[in-house]
Amino acid sequence: MSGNESGKIRYGMVIDLDKCTGCMTCAVACQQENNVPFREDETKKVRSITWLEVFYLDNGKPYPEHRKAYLPRPCLQCDADPHPPCTFVCPVNATQRDEETGLVAHIPVRCIGCRYCISACSYHARYFNWWDPKWPKAMEEMLTPDVSTRMRGVVEKCTFCVHRLQLAKDKAFVEGRQELEEGEYVPACVEACPAKAMYFGNLADSHSEVAKLAKSPEAFRLLEKLGTEPKVIYLSSQEWIHKLADNVV
Amino acid sequence: MKLDRRAFVKLIAGGVGGTLLSPLPWKMADDTAIWSQNWFWRPSPERGSATLVNTACQLCPGGCGIRVRLIAKKNAVRIDGNPNHPVNQGGICPLGASGLQYLYGPSRIETPLKQTGQRGDVTTLKPISWDEALDILATKLRAMRQKARGLVCVSGKRQGTVPELFARFLHAYGSPNYVLMPAAADAESLGMFFSQGQSGLPGYDLENAKMIISFGSSYIEGWGAPARMQLAFGNWRSNTKGNRARIVQVETRGSLSSSKADDWLAVTPGTEAALALGLAQVIVSEGYYDRSFVNQYSYGFDEFKRLLQRNYTPEKVAAITGVTREKISALAREFSQTKPAVALSGWGQGRMQGSVYDFLAVQSLNGLVGSLNKPGGVTKKPSVPLAPWPEVVLDAISLEGEKEPRLDVGNEVQSSFPTSLFYNLVKNMNQGKPYSTQMLWVYEANPAHDLADVEPFIEALSNIETVVSFSSFMDETTQLADLVLPGPTYLERLEDVLTPPGLQYPVFGLSTPVLMPRFATIHPGDMLIRLAKSLGGGVASSFPWSDYESALKQRVEGLAQKASGRVADEPGVEPWKGGQGSKLAPNYESFDDLWDKLVEYGCWFDTSGNMPAWDSAFKTPSGKFEFYSQKMRQIGIRGNDITYLPHFEEVEPAGDPGDYPLLLMPYETLIITNGPVANPPFMTKMLFDFQLKGNDCFVDINTKTAANLGLKEGDRVTVQTERGSLEVRVHVSGNARPDVIFIPTGLGHSGFDPYIKGKGVNANAILVAQQDKTTGLASWWGTRVKIYKV
Numbered sequence A: 001m002s003g004n005e006s007g008k009i010r011y012g013m014v015i016d017l018d019k020c021t022g023c024m025t026c027a028v029a030c031q032q033e034n035n036v037p038f039r040e041d042e043t044k045k046v047r048s049i050t051w052l053e054v055f056y057l058d059n060g061k062p063y064p065e066h067r068k069a070y071l072p073r074p075c076l077q078c079d080a081d082p083h084p085p086c087t088f089v090c091p092v093n094a095t096q097r098d099e100e101t102g103l104v105a106h107i108p109v110r111c112i113g114c115r116y117c118i119s120a121c122s123y124h125a126r127y128f129n130w131w132d133p134k135w136p137k138a139m140e141e142m143l144t145p146d147v148s149t150r151m152r153g154v155v156e157k158c159t160f161c162v163h164r165l166q167l168a169k170d171k172a173f174v175e176g177r178q179e180l181e182e183g184e185y186v187p188a189c190v191e192a193c194p195a196k197a198m199y200f201g202n203l204a205d206s207h208s209e210v211a212k213l214a215k216s217p218e219a220f221r222l223l224e225k226l227g228t229e230p231k232v233i234y235l236s237s238q239e240w241i242h243k244l245a246d247n248v249v
Numbered sequence B: 001m002k003l004d005r006r007a008f009v010k011l012i013a014g015g016v017g018g019t020l021l022s023p024l025p026w027k028m029a030d031d032t033a034i035w036s037q038n039w040f041w042r043p044s045p046e047r048g049s050a051t052l053v054n055t056a057c058q059l060c061p062g063g064c065g066i067r068v069r070l071i072a073k074k075n076a077v078r079i080d081g082n083p084n085h086p087v088n089q090g091g092i093c094p095l096g097a098s099g100l101q102y103l104y105g106p107s108r109i110e111t112p113l114k115q116t117g118q119r120g121d122v123t124t125l126k127p128i129s130w131d132e133a134l135d136i137l138a139t140k141l142r143a144m145r146q147k148a149r150g151l152v153c154v155s156g157k158r159q160g161t162v163p164e165l166f167a168r169f170l171h172a173y174g175s176p177n178y179v180l181m182p183a184a185a186d187a188e189s190l191g192m193f194f195s196q197g198q199s200g201l202p203g204y205d206l207e208n209a210k211m212i213i214s215f216g217s218s219y220i221e222g223w224g225a226p227a228r229m230q231l232a233f234g235n236w237r238s239n240t241k242g243n244r245a246r247i248v249q250v251e252t253r254g255s256l257s258s259s260k261a262d263d264w265l266a267v268t269p270g271t272e273a274a275l276a277l278g279l280a281q282v283i284v285s286e287g288y289y290d291r292s293f294v295n296q297y298s299y300g301f302d303e304f305k306r307l308l309q310r311n312y313t314p315e316k317v318a319a320i321t322g323v324t325r326e327k328i329s330a331l332a333r334e335f336s337q338t339k340p341a342v343a344l345s346g347w348g349q350g351r352m353q354g355s356v357y358d359f360l361a362v363q364s365l366n367g368l369v370g371s372l373n374k375p376g377g378v379t380k381k382p383s384v385p386l387a388p389w390p391e392v393v394l395d396a397i398s399l400e401g402e403k404e405p406r407l408d409v410g411n412e413v414q415s416s417f418p419t420s421l422f423y424n425l426v427k428n429m430n431q432g433k434p435y436s437t438q439m440l441w442v443y444e445a446n447p448a449h450d451l452a453d454v455e456p457f458i459e460a461l462s463n464i465e466t467v468v469s470f471s472s473f474m475d476e477t478t479q480l481a482d483l484v485l486p487g488p489t490y491l492e493r494l495e496d497v498l499t500p501p502g503l504q505y506p507v508f509g510l511s512t513p514v515l516m517p518r519f520a521t522i523h524p525g526d527m528l529i530r531l532a533k534s535l536g537g538g539v540a541s542s543f544p545w546s547d548y549e550s551a552l553k554q555r556v557e558g559l560a561q562k563a564s565g566r567v568a569d570e571p572g573v574e575p576w577k578g579g580q581g582s583k584l585a586p587n588y589e590s591f592d593d594l595w596d597k598l599v600e601y602g603c604w605f606d607t608s609g610n611m612p613a614w615d616s617a618f619k620t621p622s623g624k625f626e627f628y629s630q631k632m633r634q635i636g637i638r639g640n641d642i643t644y645l646p647h648f649e650e651v652e653p654a655g656d657p658g659d660y661p662l663l664l665m666p667y668e669t670l671i672i673t674n675g676p677v678a679n680p681p682f683m684t685k686m687l688f689d690f691q692l693k694g695n696d697c698f699v700d701i702n703t704k705t706a707a708n709l710g711l712k713e714g715d716r717v718t719v720q721t722e723r724g725s726l727e728v729r730v731h732v733s734g735n736a737r738p739d740v741i742f743i744p745t746g747l748g749h750s751g752f753d754p755y756i757k758g759k760g761v762n763a764n765a766i767l768v769a770q771q772d773k774t775t776g777l778a779s780w781w782g783t784r785v786k787i788y789k790v
């Protein structure tokens, strides 16, 4: 990354909840990008796989003081030292943090489905495949080859679209470059957001937009006091949202 | 989903416990997993090199540029926003991002179908060949040519060459009954006609506005061009770019548009326009209005002023709207002193016609603060300079047809309106007056589900011999068709996509087939050309083209001839920064060059710098903006003085308050599409479980009201209006006003696929649409209701 003194990479995301309209495009783009399966009934939310979930928040006040907001929640890619809660408990090393990038990877083919990681995740960002994914035959044609489909009995979650990092690196390599420019690797949700409420980049690079935004007085992280050190940072000017973030998701 | 922290902590404790066990079983399990995971039975996506193809989205009128990612040039695997496109700048909406689920969806119609049994029975809709299908249609059309007026075409698409070809076909055939599905645009074009003397639609320069008051518009939930509105909102909330704007939402419901505004005025249902007039009153009486506009370019200010002073003082408006006097005065001052500021109209997503006076009230407010035809204000949506087609060739029958009364006209004066009046059509089709309908065509519309107060429409169908659907999907209207002529989906066809609603600069998007049509469908444009040719005579001569592509190209010649505008070949363009009068130098040399570039980049646009010159802006008798509409008098609208002025007309919701003590208001959200296609699986998945649970959908009810009625979260209830009743569950919420029940629209499909069929109820079935007597426009924002436990 240019302008990064330390040379360190910590990919992170900033979501500006003041700009976010709650349109949920991010969540749809993610499903499309990552071959996330769907079933006829997706209303049992503990069974529904949504790598990017959108949480509903409200200030609890009666009409007409009532205010609500939607909070998009990808995997928060915790940076806790030395482990994020999930990788720590995985008995088969199916999920690990890549210390070069800070990305918390999950490898479904290694996963034995014990679901410890699901219990360990403080943010409900991990999902279990209770069934084999199944698409109407014709819809199999819209599956992307960049992300393999999963099977029943394994866990899956947001990867920060790590395959896009791979594609960006390949491109840089072909062009004879060692480093990626800011904006070359952007996850699908961030790219799709029509309000441009999501930012992505290297938090360890003090010149990056995300690093600057993360220092804003309006920045906060979910359940900060758990010490999970999420690399997804939210911005909001609303005090009630800050309060909820510490307690309820 | 709500979970408190204690739940998290418990979950974490469980996780830690597991790791304390001996590692051995886990090692073994790991090996077993690797050994057993030859996942041969689940699909392996096909590999191949990836390409990106630019095209235009057509899932709503929003006019976004999209990019489709193709693998091995044949499998479409992703749709995202085209970064070069000025409207959406790389962003997209959830519907646009779900587009492939339509292309590959299970409710696609693969061949023409013919009803061989009882109408409405989908099992007897049998596949036939295209030759047979077009032959059936041509034979019927030939047989009824003497009664050509009995052909009615309903289009859900309001602009572009394909709707124009449908309109042209009807004209040449001899029927005056090309009718658009109802929308706020009907009231807008009528309002423009009354106040500015010309039909047209408003274009809002929102990107340059510093303050926005929205009178009931769901500005981030589907109003106008949805993705453009998201982008504009993001910019209004931007601290860095100096674009920050203040947003005031006037709406009864605690929607996202309300919550995300700087200020939310929770008005009494249906009184948004009264508030606009209240603001106008303060602005006029305190002298904050734009004097140069009022003196030079307006007509009837004194009459308007008198009416404001008489009926819309802050006291009176406070009583009507429930907004305090102080608030009204403060907001009026702020709105007139913040420059530029603009007021939006059009209820919800703009699917309801609404009252022309509501539009006039808001438009007059824009006039008073000097925001008409100014940067940061509102202007007439510019037209795209396309070349005209040759005149329709009229024969004896079509000459007669021109004189026939339109079926969507309800009274003498309405025949001069530049507007479709759909609810009149429904009424007249039902009664067979002034003449009966033999054949109904439905294009890009699903009225049997999407029309508010839908029952009379469905009844009307029983009087019609032949119903023809041009849909690509098995929607509810298509289920009721006798003949189905499926077109290709938007990703498989060529078509123009014109400037979306509410935009202030002209855009010409080109939708091109990104892959081979998946089925043997025929482009509706080609179908009409073929049909016209087989009918012969004037109809055939009116369709001189060999195919749709040449018809489209003929119009695009106009862009090539105009020495202004660009193809979107680079990202980050901001056409609204053009400034008055400026134009873009073309980046194409000839028609062929332009066409190739349109195919490559998907869009042409020009700047907004083309505000109409003041002397030609108004085509009214006075040549000015008319607060007092002389046009209305001219065309024979009779009434008292108030009739010709913007005013507030109280609408009494249908139903006896004694029997139906509460009000039912529909609401629209971006995550449930309102047609003509049904919600895709990607979006339905994102509904909260207090919106949809299993097959039940929820109505929002105020916390206190629920307590009074003894209702708890999730209770199963019946909501009943005088039209009928629906079974739903209740969601207790601070969104809801105490006397109002809110019900989502867009659910309750009986057609389409198992991913949406049977989920929730169709609110349209129990709403009552109320028509204005003079204008024929319909409103359905509220219907009286009672609610009781099942």
Ligand code: SF4
Binding pocket: A015, A019, A020, A021, A022, A023, A024, A025, A026, A027, A070, A072, A192, A193, A194, A195, A196, A197, A198
């Ligand atoms: S796409 Fe953007 S605006 Fe829409 S919900 Fe996601 S973050 Fe919010």
Ligand code: SF4
Binding pocket: A029, A030, A031, A033, A034, A051, A052, A073, A074, A075, A157, A158, A159, A160, A161, A187, A188, A189, A190
């Ligand atoms: S980063 Fe990628 S995987 Fe994660 S939520 Fe966004 S789109 Fe989904």
Ligand code: SF4
Binding pocket: B057, B058, B059, B060, B061, B062, B063, B064, B088, B092, B093, B094, B095, B096, B097, B225, B226, B227, B228
């Ligand atoms: S806003 Fe409309 S045109 Fe734009 S992507 Fe969404 S559906 Fe398509």
